Structure formats: structure tokens, C-alpha cells
Amino acid sequence: MSELPSPLSAAPLAHEATAQAPEATPDAFFQQGPGWVRLAVLVLSMAAGGAGWLAWQTHKRVQGLEQELVRRQQDSQGQATEARVAAKQAQELAREAAARVTLLDTRLSEVALQRSQVEDLIKTLNVSRDENLVYDLEAGLRVASQQAALTGSAEPLITALQSADERLTRAKQPRLDNVRRAVAKDLDRVRATRVADINALTIRLDEAVRLVDEIPLINQPEAVSKLSATASPASNGKASHGASVPGNTASGAAPSDDGWRSTVLSWTRGAAESVWSETRSLVRVTRIAQPEGMLIAPDQAFFLRENVKLRLLNARLALLSRQTPQAAADLRLVERTLPRYFEAQSRKTQLLQSMVSDVIAQSQQTAVPRPDDTLAALAAVAGGR
Numbered sequence: 592m593s594e595l596p597s598p599l600s601a602a603p604l605a606h607e608a609t610a611q612a613p614e615a616t617p618d619a620f621f622q623q624g625p626g627w628v629r630l631a632v633l634v635l636s637m638a639a640g641g642a643g644w645l646a647w648q649t650h651k652r653v654q655g656l657e658q659e660l661v662r663r664q665q666d667s668q669g670q671a672t673e674a675r676v677a678a679k680q681a682q683e684l685a686r687e688a689a690a691r692v693t694l695l696d697t698r699l700s701e702v703a704l705q706r707s708q709v710e711d712l713i714k715t716l717n718v719s720r721d722e723n724l725v726y727d728l729e730a731g732l733r734v735a736s737q738q739a740a741l742t743g744s745a746e747p748l749i750t751a752l753q754s755a756d757e758r759l760t761r762a763k764q765p766r767l768d769n770v771r772r773a774v775a776k777d778l779d780r781v782r783a784t785r786v787a788d789i790n791a792l793t794i795r796l797d798e799a800v801r802l803v804d805e806i807p808l809i810n811q812p813e814a815v816s817k818l819s820a821t822a823s824p825a826s827n828g829k830a831s832h833g834a835s836v837p838g839n840t841a842s843g844a845a846p847s848d849d850g851w852r853s854t855v856l857s858w859t860r861g862a863a864e865s866v867w868s869e870t871r872s873l874v875r876v877t878r879i880a881q882p883e884g885m886l887i888a889p890d891q892a893f894f895l896r897e898n899v900k901l902r903l904l905n906a907r908l909a910l911l912s913r914q915t916p917q918a919a920a921d922l923r924l925v926e927r928t929l930p931r932y933f934e935a936q937s938r939k940t941q942l943l944q945s946m947v948s949d950v951i952a953q954s955q956q957t958a959v960p961r962p963d964d965t966l967a968a969l970a971a972v973a974g975g976r
Contacts (some may be wrong), residue, residue, distance in 0.1 A: 724762060724974065728755045728770075729969045732962050739959040740913050745781050748959060752778040755965070766972060773968040777960075786961055787912055792950050796907040799946045803899050806943055807934045808892055887932060895932055899925055906950070915954050922951045 664934035735751030752774055759771045831861050886896060902925045926947045 627654050725969050725973050736961050745959045748781050765971055770968040773964040775964045777962040780960055792910055793907050795950055796903050799943055800900050800903045800944050803896050806940045807937050809934055918954055919951055922947050
């Protein structure tokens with residue numbers, strides 16, 4: 592293999608060759624030139640071809656990239672369009688959701704308001720139910736007290752208290768426990784109360800009114816005549832016994848000179864006794880404890896009896912109207928009047944006094960006790976609401 596000349600030594604030679612042959616063609620150049628030139632040209636041509644191929648490949652790749660970019664751009668535009676549509680739909684949905692949330696908030700506030708109103712209504716109903724129960728119980732007890740006062744019987748009040756106890760038991764309210772205890776206390780007190788029979792008392796007063804016409808007055812002559820009549824049989828017996836002696840002696844023996852004397856003596860004694868009895872009937876000496884009873888004129892006796900009757904009838908009406916103090920006052924006045932103007936030793940007067948005393952004693956039991964404890968407890972509950 593021959594050694595190639597260096598470029599510095601080859602430069603004068605080339606200059607000389609060009610000077611000797613000034614006109615040379617390219618083919619001649621390639622044919623006449625050295626081998627390295629051809630190699631360089633070949634390398635350059637190959638490099639140019641590789642570059643062209645690379646450029647073509649690059650161009651194809653760039654075209655593919657451009658197409659891919661266009662496709663991707665179209666896809667991105669489509670996706671952007673879809674995204675805008677989705678965003679618009681999302682905005683619409685967000686608006687709808689916001690409207691629904693607002694509506695739900697409004698409805699929630701309305702529901703909360705309605706709930707608070709319902710709670711207030713329930714509380715009001717509970718309170719009003721308790722208040723209505725308290726007012727009903729109070730009204731029922733007051734009506735029962737009035738009925739008991741009018742009828743003189745404790746049954747209406749006992750029934751009302753039992754009904755109140757049952758209603759309080761069904762209510763089951765702790766704030767009404769004091770009322771239940773008061774009801775139980777009043778019920779026990781009313782049951783333990785003895786109430787007189789008004790009908791029996793009025794019947795006894797009717798009998799007393801009828802008996803007023805039969806009792807004797809202190810200044811009534813019939814009373815003294817009856818007392819003297821009870822004493823006259825004894826004196827008459829003695830006189831008859833004394834008169835029978837002369838007769839027996841006269842009948843048992845013969846008439847003597849002393850017969851006409853004994854006859855005259857007996858006749859004189861009988862005449863004296865008759866005169867004495869008549870004198871005693873005209874003049875009476877009695878011990879009087881109440882002088883005003885003897886000063887009543889005979890025509891005033893009728894008005895005295897009628898006055899006593901009116902007092903008894905007023906007491907009867909007072910008992911029927913349940914005015915016990917007024918009835919007791921009238922009966923006490925009658926009780927004081929009887930020994931003052933009427934004969935106290937008479938059996939009918941004593942019977943009338945016993946009737947009046949019994950009616951006074953029994954009339955004190957006609958007052959039915961009021962349920963004051965229950966009414967006070969109900970008033971305390973109604974005032975503490």
C-alpha cells in the first residue's frame with residue numbers, strides 16, 4: 592500500500608497541475624484526480640443521501656407528528672367541547688342543586704318552625720288540659736257543695752270527691768299530688784260527718800205545731816179546776832165516810848133525842864164544806880215564777896199560741912232552706928217562751944219542750960262540711976301555673 596502524500600506537499604503539485612492544464616472537465620477531474628477526492632465525494636454523496644433519507648424520514652415523522660397533533664387537537668377540541676357542555680350541565684346542576692338546597696333550607700326552617708309551634712301547642716294543650724281539669728274539679732265541687740247544702744245530704748259531695756279522685760288518678764300529674772291528698776282528707780271528713788234527717792225534723796215540728804193548741808196556759812182556769820178536781824175525791828170520801836156513821840148508828844138503834852141534833856150538825860157541816868169549796872173556786876192563791884204569764888188577757892191567748900206556731904213554722908222553713916242558725920234561734924225562742932206563759936207541769940207542755948230540744952240538738956248536725964282543703968289546693972295549683 593503506497594503512502595499518501597500530506598496535504599502540504601500536495602498543494603504545490605496541485606497548483607502546478609492546474610497551471611499546466613487550465614481547462615479540465617469534472618469527469619476528467621474525477622478521472623484524473625487522486626483517489627481520496629473520489630472517496631470524499633463518495634462520502635459526501637453518501638452523507639447527502641443519508642441526510643436526505645434522514646430528512647425524508649424526519650419529514651415523514653414530522654408529518655405523522657403533525658397528523659397526530661391535529662388528531663389530538665381535534666380530540667382535545669372535542670373533549671373541550673364536551674367539557675364545556677359538561678361544565679354547562681354541571682353549572683345547571685349546581686344551580687338546580689343550589690335551588691334545591693335553598694328550597695330544602697326553607698322547608699327545613701319551616702319544619703323547624705312548625706315543630707316549635709307543635710311543641711308549643713302540645714305544651715299548651717298539656718297545660719290547658721291540666722287547667723281544664725283543675726277548673727272542672729273546682730266547679731264540680733262547688734256545685735256538689737251547693738247541692739249538699741240544699742238537700743242536707745252528704746251524698747252529692749261524696750260522689751263529687753270520689754269522681755275527682757278518679758280523674759286525678761287517671762291524669763298522673765305530679766303537680767296534682769297535693770290535690771289528691773286534699774281530696775282524700777276531705778272525703779274522710781265528709782264520710783265521718785253525721786247529718787240529721789231533715790224530713791224527720793220537719794215532721795216533729797209539724798207535731799209540735801199541732802200540740803201548741805193543746806197545752807194549757809198558766810192563767811187558764813181549766814188547769815186549776817183539773818187540779819182541784821183531783822183533790823176533791825179524797826175530801827168527798829172523807830165526808831161520805833163521816834156521814835155514813837150517823838146513818839149506821841141510826842139504823843142500828845132506835846131514834847133518840849140526839850138524832851135530830853146529829854142530822855142538823857151533818858147538814859151544817861155539808862153546807863159549810865160546799866160554801867168553802869165555792870169560795871176556793873172564786874179565790875186562788877198560787878206561787879207564780881213568771882208574773883207576765885198571768886197578765887195575759889184571754890183574748891191575747893190566741894195570738895200567743897199563733898205566735899208560737901209561727902216561730903215553729905219559721906224554724907221548719909229555715910231547716911228546709913238549710914239555714915240552721917236561724918232555725919235554732921227560733922226554736923230557742925220558743926223554748927224560752929213555753930215555761931214563761933204555759934203550764935210547766937202539764938204533760939203536753941213537757942212533751943212539746945222535749946220535741947223542741949231534740950230538734951235543736953239534731954239541727955246542729957245538718958251542716959255538711961265544705962271541701963275547703965281541696966278547694967285551697969286547686970286554687971294553689973291554678974295560681975302556680
